[in-house]
Amino acid sequence: MTDYLPNSRIASTTCPFCGVGCNLDLHIQDDFIYKVTSPFTSIVNQGNLCVKGRFGTDFIYNKKRITTPLIRKIPQRPGARTQAFNLDEWRPVSWDEALEFAADRLVEIYQRDGGDAMAAYSCAKATNEDNYLLQKLIRSLFRTNNIDHCTRLCHAGSVVALQKAIGSAAMSNTASEVVNSDVFIITGSNTAETHPIIAIQMKNAVKEHGAKIIVVDPRRVEMVNYATLWLPEKPGSDVAVFSGMAHVIIKENLYDKEFIDERTEYFEEFKQSMEKFTPEYVESVSGVDRQLIIDAARLFANAERGAIYWALGISQSTHGTDNAHSLINLALLTGNLGRLGTGLNPLRGQNNVQGASDSGAMPWQYPGYQEVDNEDVAIKFEKAWNIEPGGLNRQRGLTTTEILSHVHPGGVRALYIMGENPMMSEPNLNLAHKHMQQLELLIAQDLFINESGSYADVFLPAVTFAEKDGTFTNTDRRVQIVRQAIQPRGNSRPDWKIICDLAQRIEKRLKPKNTAIWDYQHPSEILAEMGNLVPSYKGVKYERIQEIGLQTPVLDDNHPGTPFLYKDSFPIGKAKFFGLNYYPIDEPPNEEFPLILNTGRVLEHWHGGTLTRHSWMDDLYPEALVEINPLDAGWQEIRTSDAIKVTSRRGEVVLRAIVTEKTIPGVVFIPFHFAEAAANLLTNDALDPEAKIPEFKACAVKIEKVSLEDLPARDNYQLRGRY
Ligand code: SF4
Numbered sequence: 001m002t003d004y005l006p007n008s009r010i011a012s013t014t015c016p017f018c019g020v021g022c023n024l025d026l027h028i029q030d031d032f033i034y035k036v037t038s039p040f041t042s043i044v045n046q047g048n049l050c051v052k053g054r055f056g057t058d059f060i061y062n063k064k065r066i067t068t069p070l071i072r073k074i075p076q077r078p079g080a081r082t083q084a085f086n087l088d089e090w091r092p093v094s095w096d097e098a099l100e101f102a103a104d105r106l107v108e109i110y111q112r113d114g115g116d117a118m119a120a121y122s123c124a125k126a127t128n129e130d131n132y133l134l135q136k137l138i139r140s141l142f143r144t145n146n147i148d149h150c151t152r153l154c155h156a157g158s159v160v161a162l163q164k165a166i167g168s169a170a171m172s173n174t175a176s177e178v179v180n181s182d183v184f185i186i187t188g189s190n191t192a193e194t195h196p197i198i199a200i201q202m203k204n205a206v207k208e209h210g211a212k213i214i215v216v217d218p219r220r221v222e223m224v225n226y227a228t229l230w231l232p233e234k235p236g237s238d239v240a241v242f243s244g245m246a247h248v249i250i251k252e253n254l255y256d257k258e259f260i261d262e263r264t265e266y267f268e269e270f271k272q273s274m275e276k277f278t279p280e281y282v283e284s285v286s287g288v289d290r291q292l293i294i295d296a297a298r299l300f301a302n303a304e305r306g307a308i309y310w311a312l313g314i315s316q317s318t319h320g321t322d323n324a325h326s327l328i329n330l331a332l333l334t335g336n337l338g339r340l341g342t343g344l345n346p347l348r349g350q351n352n353v354q355g356a357s358d359s360g361a362m363p364w365q366y367p368g369y370q371e372v373d374n375e376d377v378a379i380k381f382e383k384a385w386n387i388e389p390g391g392l393n394r395q396r397g398l399t400t401t402e403i404l405s406h407v408h409p410g411g412v413r414a415l416y417i418m419g420e421n422p423m424m425s426e427p428n429l430n431l432a433h434k435h436m437q438q439l440e441l442l443i444a445q446d447l448f449i450n451e452s453g454s455y456a457d458v459f460l461p462a463v464t465f466a467e468k469d470g471t472f473t474n475t476d477r478r479v480q481i482v483r484q485a486i487q488p489r490g491n492s493r494p495d496w497k498i499i500c501d502l503a504q505r506i507e508k509r510l511k512p513k514n515t516a517i518w519d520y521q522h523p524s525e526i527l528a529e530m531g532n533l534v535p536s537y538k539g540v541k542y543e544r545i546q547e548i549g550l551q552t553p554v555l556d557d558n559h560p561g562t563p564f565l566y567k568d569s570f571p572i573g574k575a576k577f578f579g580l581n582y583y584p585i586d587e588p589p590n591e592e593f594p595l596i597l598n599t600g601r602v603l604e605h606w607h608g609g610t611l612t613r614h615s616w617m618d619d620l621y622p623e624a625l626v627e628i629n630p631l632d633a634g635w636q637e638i639r640t641s642d643a644i645k646v647t648s649r650r651g652e653v654v655l656r657a658i659v660t661e662k663t664i665p666g667v668v669f670i671p672f673h674f675a676e677a678a679a680n681l682l683t684n685d686a687l688d689p690e691a692k693i694p695e696f697k698a699c700a701v702k703i704e705k706v707s708l709e710d711l712p713a714r715d716n717y718q719l720r721g722r723y
Contacts, residue, residue: 011485015053016465019348020197021474026485050196059614067490069098070459081437083454103505109414115144119403119412122149122361123419124350127470129526130495131359137503140385145397149361152400156691157320158346165328167571173343173564174476179205180341183303185214188313192222193603235698236585237286242326244282247274248297256335266577273579305341316696318586320688325578338566348475355473363397368534386514399692404435414441423451424608427694428685450610461492468494470523480549585698586686593700598669605673624655624674631665648701651681676712
């Protein structure tokens with residue numbers, strides 16, 4: 001396509017920020033992206049873009065971007081590894097030198113300590129092809145399953161519960177189907193800020209189609225303005241609230257008997273476990289008025305088409321799996337699965353978190369959620385990757401949260417980080433720092449030297465979404481094209497090319513009897529290899545998704561894709577109810593730490609901030625703020641803009657206050673994007689026992705007014721840069 005300016009053109013691609021997966025038209029003149037729009041014909045976003053998609057992609061040109069490979073000047077020692085943001089501490093090297101260095105060190109450690117001394121963080125911002133190749137490298141060359149990505153930190157609870165109860169962890173329905181719902185629940189999701197285009201569709205469902213919303217959330221998020229009911233629960237009381245609704249639905253005989261008989265099992269056991277969740281009991285533990293629980297139960301149960309949307313507020317908990325089960329139980333109880341406008345819809349955070357999971361960047365599963373400890377599956381991948389029989393590791397690998405805590409002599413010694421930023425995204429960052437220091441080798445592959453890359457021995461400069469080809473899979477399972485629109489900046493390279501080059505060098509050193517394929521010419525060949533191994537991607541061919549993406553499962557070359565799942569059956573046959581108990585949060589408030597800290601995102605920023613803090617978004621929302629309810633602010637005479645020290649048992653941060661009723665009394669909220677006041681210095685690293693996801697959403701803190709001089713100086717933020 002051409003644009004109206006001389007020497008200009010338009011390249012169509014997919015947004016690099018959130019899981020909505022909006023279609024972007026990049027307007028380019030002389031290899032410079034000067035404007036971003038979206039086609040009105042877009043099936044995903046109908047021409048709408050949020051502020052990040054429209055104005056936030058200028059990180060591509062940020063002067064702090066690293067576009068040549070780097071090696072640390074002073075070699076790092078385990079136990080004394082330090083951070084190096086300053087370029088003076090690195091020396092620029094050729095790709096050959098950087099990759100030879102990385103291959104030498106990786107192979108040295110592997111041959112000395114074995115495969116389980118190696119680990120990798122894959123990347124939900126990278127393409128399916130990048131993720132597929134990194135897990136192939138780690139598994140086929142180092143014979144370990146120690147590879148994971150940020151899904152562990154966002155939706156692991158949802159994934160475990162959905163797989164156990166239904167057999168698939170993906171969003172069951174298409175987000176835009178919300179206009180077909182009569183009633184839908186939004187819980188643990190600040191949808192208007194985290195998935196703004198889906199929020200527009202939700203608002204349309206209310207304004208134009210008369211749908212009713214039930215919001216269950218400790219914050220008065222924007223969607224409350226459109227809701228029929230808001231249940232302001234205490235953080236961590238989700239199981240109680242949703243089981244309370246189930247209790248009312250059962251007591252009042254409002255459940256879907258036919259659906260339950262035909263398509264589910266373990267209803268009687270579940271029914272018994274719901275006995276205790278009377279509205280009175282639920283009110284006592286959740287703080288939600290008992291009548292609101294009854295009203296919400298009746299409203300949802302009487303809907304012809306009811307849907308449930310949720311995000312991190314549900315899953316980032318030591319009870320994340322149980323929380324998700326409580327939602328699944330509610331959908332099964334009311335027969336709201338397998339039809340248009342219904343469904344269980346975990347809203348995925350990053351642009352390609354669904355795809356990174358599908359591509360096998362998971363410690364327990366190969367691509368397509370095929371279990372690593374299943375012998376038939378292992379044999380299938382051995383054949384596909386040309387590995388000797390029995391060569392692939394049958395043991396589950398370490399999760400994201402376990403990788404760092406296993407960094408010690410005898411444990412993980414070498415870590416390869418592609419595009420992730422654990423030193424912002426891990427809980428209890430002071431402890432994570434100690435673990436990072438113990439690494440023997442750290443390879444960072446990214447756009448910027450972020451808080452994690454600054455610990456690295458070697459830095460491999462990758463390209464942005466606009467400089468490479470590939471595919472992303474959005475939150476509703478749509479595999480979409482990512483198109484190279486401009487030339488890579490400097491000497492940077494696509495992740496898939498870096499991985500192939502490194503893999504060939506490692507293979508040369510290891511001299512395996514059989515060699516795998518690493519000489520791909522284009523990501524379409526990688527996608528085709530993945531499609532041969534993953535039944536749900538079998539029909540996803542590069543040429544088929546040039547204009548409009550396809551929603552998995554796409555079972556063959558003629559299959560049209562699947563807008564909603566479970567029409568006739570569930571992957572495990574009958575769906576399972578799970579009986580539940582309510583347990584309080586891991587670290588309840590007490591006299592010393594009287595408030596609960598809740599963390600999350602804001603519209604302008606994205607996750608660890610590696611992209612948005614290097615874009616104009618950082619001018620729109622330049623510093624971390626803590627939301628405090630007027631009742632909690634009052635007793636210390638705290639006013640908006642005062643400097644506040646927030647302290648937990650693990651750390652402290654200083655940041656400005658916003659006094660607002662957006663958060664309920666007893667709860668403060670901090671966004672987690674800001675390195676200079678990192679919310680994860682405070683958060684609790686206790687894990688959900690099944691999903692291994694940390695309790696990011698609730699820990700005990702105290703607040704104290706301090707001098708404005710104690711605020712971290714914005715200009716001291718070392719990673720910021722301008723043009
Ligand atoms: Fe990009 Fe998400 Fe915004 Fe769409 S809603 S433009 S995908 S950040």
